[in-house]
Amino acid sequence: MSKLQPARGTRDIYGVEARNMTCVVDTFRRVAGTYGFEELATPIFEFTEVYKRPLGEASDIVSKEMYTFEDRGGEELTLRPEFTAGVCRAFISNGMQQNLPCRLMSYGPAFRYERPQKGRYRQFHQINAELLGQDTPEADIDMIAMAWRLLRELGLGEKVVLHLNTLGDKESRTAYKEALVTYLNKFKGDLSEDSQRRLESNPLRILDSKDEGDKKIVTDAPKLSDHLNETSLNFFETVKKGLDIVGVPYIHDERLVRGMDYYCHTAFEFVTTELGAQGTVLGGGRYDGLIEQLGGPATSGVGWAGGIERLAMLADVGEAPERPVVIMPMGEAATFKAFEIAEMLRNKGLTVTADRSGNMKKRMNRADKANAAFAIIIGDNELEQGTAMLKRLDDGTQSEIAFADIAAAIQFN
């Protein structure tokens, strides 16, 4: 291995992987576009406060995973660990509440200081969609329907399962938290170390614990669904009804909670079993208090983020690049003629490259490797007669064609 390695948890993306990832983004932009979403590109770093406040001081992301630094001007900055907070900040900064509801799509890199694993990197890439200013469950349905459409278009309809839950509104969640902590405190000594810590910081997370002992205790724990007030219940019922009508299959997963503090009501994750420990491929939910918390006008929001690497690994749908036409000028005069012809062919939308070095054998060899469909050979003979040799590489046939007729003679089968 070379000494020039990329930093831990980062990597170079090229070839099929790059194509697959681009395809995920393209599909996302197209699908989100059909739901009326418009692009928003926020900065890759923000004042640390933007992430610290909404995510919660106790969250793993803030407490140990952010890339935070002081710049030369002494500002406390953080590389974005996720999209939602930055999008909400942009919403406030630009006065977007003037025009609700606001449908915003973003994509790009995000950064978390985590232990790298397959499908988990320190620099990773997300697609992100947020719908702001619509507090009714219909918005949640739209968002999930959009995610489902995207996943199906990526060919993942069979590989992914929607886990759906509700966290209830604030009143329900507070009541439930109280009941849960009271129950769990009875078993405090038997809980895993992690869960004992969570009892203080984020008790809902204990429901999600993979520790066998915890699982047993959790089995008889009070259920969130028994503590939902009528508003929360109706909200959730409407979401489920909507999903049924749109045709999105789901399972109600009572143990599904979210890592970020700002979520309420709907929480969901599309999960796969094909990526080892990194099962979640796309996840999100509702976050009605977030914008207000950031200092903006009270505005509700629903959103989700998808992991581009994870989606790309599952989907493997990147299109092969267009087959090029390769021009091979065999002398100085022909070299300049080749520019002319190349531009002419590009005007017709063809992919054209020129190979100006090496003998013909080498050039043919390279053309073959580039999966070229045609080679255009221009030498002194041809130049004199105003023609080029057009060779179809799939079957080896070739013929002399007048310069003006080349574009018409190139037919892909």
Added chain:
RNA sequence: GCGGGUGUAGCUCAGUUGGUUAGAGCGCCAGAUUGUGAUUCUGGAUGUCGCCGGUUCAAAUCCGGUCAUUCGCCCCA
């Protein structure tokens, strides 16, 4: 942050109880064919055996550390 696996050519991997000049396939380069590829034939180069140190007459091989990667925990997309 914790625990396990792995690290040999550009890629995928062999390499015996430590033993002399470290191998294969693919790919790459050259020639057979000076203006014609993908097939075939012939020839060639693959290299700090991840890195640093230790044990030993002798280390790709054993030991320690370190870096990277991978799997699990944790967390999440």
